[in-house]
Amino acid sequence: MNNSLVEQGKAQKFSAKNIRVTCSDYWSSYAEVFDPDTHQSVGKHTGLTNHVEGFNATARHGLGRLTRQTLSFSKNKENHEAVLHAFILQYNQEMMQKYQTR
Known part of the structure; x- marks a missing residue:
């Protein structure tokens, strides 16, 4: 390549x-x-997949609905997407604050 x-x-x-x-x-x-x-x-x-693998681990840890055999999984697709969207917004905000204070 x-x-x-x-x-x-x-x-x-x-x-x-x-x-x-x-x-x-x-x-x-x-x-x-x-x-x-x-x-x-x-x-x-x-090492080219480290960042996305780290984010996936953070998301699974922070959102119980992303783990296997969980009782907290949303049966409604819109609710599931809304919770995931809110998590990503919060994660991005925390990362921006973390790197702006350096």
Whole structure:
């Protein structure tokens, strides 16, 4: 792939405004979701999926409805989406405050 994301074992950083490639692990279903021209399957050793994996763990920890076999899962799709939306808004606000105070 041109403009390899990994140079000398360190991942390049991309801003959200300038994403040129999407990275995922080797799960075959990603081929149906991501644009094949910009998608790159990578192993865990590259570190390119760390941020999204960290967010997923935070979301599962903060929202019991995202864990398996939970009693708090919304049966109504709109309620489930509203709670997830509220969580993401709060998470983004906390991250903005965290990085603005540095």
